[in-house]
Amino acid sequence: MKTNRKRVVITGMGILSSLADSLGGFKQALLNKTCGVADSERFSKWFDNARAAEVLHDIDYSDIPADIVEALDNAALWAYKVSKDALQQAGLEKNTACLDETGMIVGVSSAGTEAFLPLFEQRIQDFSLKKAMYSGGFASCCSSVSTLLGLKGGVELVATACTASPNAVGMAYDYIQNGKSKTMLAVGTEPIYLPTFAGFYALNVMHEDSCTPFSGHSGMSIGEGAGAVVLEEYEHAVARGATIYGEILAYATSCDAYHETGPDPRAGGAVQVMLKAMQNAGVTPEQIDYVNVHGTGTEANDRIETLAMKKVFPDAEKMPVSSTKSFFGHNIGAAGIVELIACLVTLPEKKLLPTLKFGVPRPNCDLDYVPNAFREKDVGIFMKNNYAFGGNNCCMIVSMRPGATPQTTYDAKRVAISGFGAVSAIGHTFNEILEYIWARDKQPVALSEVKFYDDTLEEAHELLATLTETRQFEALLGGEFTINDSALPENDVNFKTFQVTNLEPRKHLRRFDPRKATRGGTFALIALAEALGSAKRKIKKDGDELGMVMGMSRGPQETTYKYLQSLKPDPRKVRTSEFPGSLMNSIATFCGISEGIKGYTTTLATGENAALGALTYGYEIVRQQLQPQVLVGGADEYFPSMSLYMDAVTQKIHRTAEACDYQIYGQNPKGFVPGEGACMLLLEDPDAAKARGVDVLAEIAGYGKSNSNSYFDATQLSEKAEAMALAIARAFADAGITAKEIDLVCGTSNGADASTQVELEAIWQTFGQANPRVPVVNYNAYFGFVESSAGLMNLAVLVDCIKKQAVPAIPYTEAFCDERINFVSAPLQTTLRNVLLTGATEGGNYYAFIIRG
Structure with missing residues (x-):
């Protein structure tokens, strides 16, 4: 119609x-x-x-x-x-x-x-x-x-x-x-x-x-x-x-x-x-x-x-x-x-x-x-x-x-996921990741040690000394805030991240130029190639029919670091080779050039869960028939930069974690454990996918967005929770369903106390009366917190849950923080028709999606 x-x-x-x-x-x-x-x-x-x-x-x-x-x-x-x-x-x-x-x-x-x-x-x-x-x-x-x-x-x-x-x-x-x-x-x-x-x-x-x-x-x-x-x-x-x-x-x-x-x-x-x-x-x-x-x-x-x-x-x-x-x-x-x-x-x-x-x-x-x-x-x-x-x-x-030009029309399309690709610390392909998650006797992945450049450490400690002398921590974070100069001492073997190791790009890619590839760009390209392959989509001379929307958090960190360091001591001698590669859209550029993608292309850099913002935009491009197919994704490379140092000092990161210590929704939150990788999916009309002989993995039935107005007050968790609940309500309205019809909820909290409180309160506001025993999951502890694509990583698992009509347990968490919520603490066999996925950025932007099998 x-x-x-x-x-x-x-x-x-x-x-x-x-x-x-x-x-x-x-x-x-x-x-x-x-x-x-x-x-x-x-x-x-x-x-x-x-x-x-x-x-x-x-x-x-x-x-x-x-x-x-x-x-x-x-x-x-x-x-x-x-x-x-x-x-x-x-x-x-x-x-x-x-x-x-x-x-x-x-x-x-x-x-x-x-x-x-x-x-x-x-x-x-x-x-x-x-x-x-x-x-x-x-x-x-x-x-x-x-x-x-x-x-x-x-x-x-x-x-x-x-x-x-x-x-x-x-x-x-x-x-x-x-x-x-x-x-x-x-x-x-x-x-x-x-x-x-x-x-x-x-x-x-x-x-x-x-x-x-x-x-x-x-x-x-x-x-x-x-x-x-x-x-x-x-x-x-x-x-x-x-x-x-x-x-x-x-x-x-x-x-x-x-x-x-x-x-x-x-x-x-x-x-x-x-x-x-x-x-x-x-x-x-x-x-x-x-x-x-x-x-x-x-x-x-x-x-x-x-x-x-x-x-x-x-x-x-x-x-x-x-x-x-x-x-x-x-x-x-x-x-x-x-x-x-x-x-x-x-x-x-x-x-x-x-x-x-x-x-x-x-x-x-x-x-x-x-x-x-x-x-x-x-x-x-x-x-x-x-x-x-x-x-x-x-x-x-x-x-x-x-009003002088006649209105145009479009044939509104349903929007389905027909291909998935992912790279993470627990697997270099979508299927490897799923195998790891479903293998219940699998030992937690060994976390990797952070290795800093000497000049980064020197600059970081100089900065910390300056902030301490000027008492900026007390002024901003309160007198009770404890400054820990051992946050990142040299050779600190206790600071760990979920890093991608032993990756061999040429095993996954037909064409790969390591001279132009950043770490994040490599992750994105491998995930993209897998998503296209699983959807049986070959790009020949029709790259203009395929769009790409990338969501970024910190971007190409290593390239940016090298470029900024080259400004010192003489900005006139800056390294131009890193200048274009330091831009947020450089990873999308790399992927587009590598695969010949010429359709609607953009990069969002909204921070944590930016790929969920990319998903909303990709959804609209397909739904409005602006492009027949759109790749949506996010990529993160974890680099020991000044931003990592500041996150550690301000206690956002769980510094001494082993994998099994990363306990999402746990009673004693210690911050998040960083991760890296990429996740990409292909969106298209389900009828088009079926005509190509491809099984539709899931359908996006609707989504909602909102944002809080409490950016300058970190204590306003209730206002933030109301904003997330509003995003969920808007998703329900868009999909034409109610809370009673949701069979599973997947959150994407990074595990920090405030992130968890906001997410769980929004879930309770939504389901506390209408569907209080709805199961709740979150799989970030498997991958580490892969900032831009945490939501898509979880979505990948949800798609498989719908296929199997089964739900893996939340990993590692031993004691949960909220008795009101029905956390999935053991593998669950259940009927899954409508699944809710929620996500948030660090700035108070909220997403909710209804995923249907």
């Missing part, structure tokens, strides 16, 4: 750029043809002729408590500022009922950086433990901003470098399409920090003055800023009398699957993403009136983007295109949304944004780039394109005349 796509309109905007800190000021600066690129005082201390488009405005944060402002980085503060402005313009800032249902998707490239700048800028005395705890996580800005704004619809962080913010807009668009919310907030935020500036500078792609896209001397101008848009279902906006600024007709993503940094010279991915976006919107190239291009000013981007336009538009030479990076530089993760807002504030004036400082066109750049001056034109539909390292491409189709 055909389903009409909902009309999704923009009802609020917020902006912060080098040009202005208000929407009105931004518009006027654009109309005045102001260029925000200037000499950079901040970076000139390291680099000659340092130029950037920087945010230097004095921003008022007086509505936030001073102690919270101190704890937040600019990524969060800027996201808060533009989000609040957008909600105010939309008239939703104080609409509690609406905010309770509103989710937030943030796009950023280099998050969680500012708190650690003192370490690699060699000013360790300035390190703030408070900022590290509240702003040191990659997705921390999502948690802090949603708490400050009172949003409860769930959050995600998109980390696809320069396409992050338009990808965030696209995801927000989809969450309205799926009926999860009437309103969504999409945000892009990107302060420029030393690692980013140094990387681009060392690549020798910076313009010596200000970028001149498509003409003159090639080179980019780096910029920073933030933008936010409120997306709203059209009927909802009209009913409340909202002002509408534009309609998102469609969007699409793709992957070049070509190179870590350079674009495909044939422009294949760029062409594909434009065609797919127009197909989704139900429009033709002839209906597009204007294209706001990526236009970085670099030779490769401008040449390939020009080629892509010629391949998509029959009369490309007549199509007006322009690059707004000539105004405010390349805002990296925030680029797309800032450029979208630039269009939305100038096109109503019937003015096309020009490409500033346009001179002599470069070879092969022969389009109409709207040089130097605004052009009068009444635009009905425009296209917004952005491209990124790793070959991530994103395209949005936007109408300036909401």
Whole structure:
């Protein structure tokens, strides 16, 4: 049955750029043809002729408590500022009922950086433990901003470098399409920090003055800023009398699957993403009136983007295109949304944004780039394109005349799991892992010792001494907090992790290049290959029909460590070989290139259980028939880094554990035991899988999301539990079932006291009256806590439970902490029809899925 796509309109905007800190000021600066690129005082201390488009405005944060402002980085503060402005313009800032249902998707490239700048800028005395705890996580800005704004619809962080913010807009668009919310907030935020500036500078792609896209001397101008848009279902906006600024007709993503940094010279991915976006919107190239291009000013981007336009538009030479990076530089993760807002504030004036400082066109750049001056034109539909390292491409189709374009339809699909692949400490394949779990006489896996680099230990102990001298532990964690300098002494053989050992990639892979493979990337690729193999899906020349959504927690840690260490003592000599590999989307890039995956591709970096966020997005892509198949997964490499040290010192990790000491839901919680590995699954319509002769492993009947508003108060466990219970209730509503119909509950608590309390209280709130004896399991103690993919690892076991109609016991836990809960303490034979899987991020984001056999 055909389903009409909902009309999704923009009802609020917020902006912060080098040009202005208000929407009105931004518009006027654009109309005045102001260029925000200037000499950079901040970076000139390291680099000659340092130029950037920087945010230097004095921003008022007086509505936030001073102690919270101190704890937040600019990524969060800027996201808060533009989000609040957008909600105010939309008239939703104080609409509690609406905010309770509103989710937030943030796009950023280099998050969680500012708190650690003192370490690699060699000013360790300035390190703030408070900022590290509240702003040191990659997705921390999502948690802090949603708490400050009172949003409860769930959050995600998109980390696809320069396409992050338009990808965030696209995801927000989809969450309205799926009926999860009437309103969504999409945000892009990107302060420029030393690692980013140094990387681009060392690549020798910076313009010596200000970028001149498509003409003159090639080179980019780096910029920073933030933008936010409120997306709203059209009927909802009209009913409340909202002002509408534009309609998102469609969007699409793709992957070049070509190179870590350079674009495909044939422009294949760029062409594909434009065609797919127009197909989704139900429009033709002839209906597009204007294209706001990526236009970085670099030779490769401008040449390939020009080629892509010629391949998509029959009369490309007549199509007006322009690059707004000539105004405010390349805002990296925030680029797309800032450029979208630039269009939305100038096109109503019937003015096309020009490409500033346009001179002599470069070879092969022969389009109409709207040089130097605004052009009068009444635009009905425009296209917004952005491209990124790793070959991530994103395209949005936007109408300036909401309601004028016919609605498109889709054939809503059921979503099934047809393939699984996994790598962990207890097995290098999905089947090996299951064999280990079902073999009840199996001895616990031997944990591996952590081995630190000498410079990491030296820096870590220096930092600990600084924090002790400044009494930051007592100030933040209370006077009763005990600092243990023996947390990670040299040669501490008691600090163990679940590490993947004796892995031979070439036993599992047809093609494998160890020179380009990180540890996490290797895990992901092996799991991906197994998932495709089990689903009998061979990629030939149809890689554009297969999407991939990765969920990341700490990312490629070893590569990032090496890159950051190379900043010292001279950032001008940074190692460019590690720069692209340190990005969160580098693992998806590696997998895409290795296997030729070219469809919808994105990376979420929402932290613990990020792969569950990836699962929600993959579900929507298949359900809405945007792609026939999507790979969903997460990968973690455990590396003895500064973050490990801080986790140990602040007692999040069970430092002296053996495998059997990791007792989830135990009476005496001691923190989690780290693990590493990867888990990947293939989603598709069950009928398509059966037609290919593949048995469907399970079906995703529905899901729910929510987030708490207690990020700054760790004691508010009841509020967090209510938020998780809300996610479960939303999953029930989505699947059309009740608590009485659930046969098994699987949690993903990492074993820490707070994590367990929140999860069990949410389960009791949900089932205490309706289904109090529902069995509860959690299998993280088998793998260690594999942060990004803990939920998917447990899902793999659940799928097998449904197949066998049997449930393995929770491993190792001897005495359980909550008498109300029916923990599975011995193997159980039972009927399994509907299974509930729950998950949480460390920032208070909650997921719930209904899995059906």
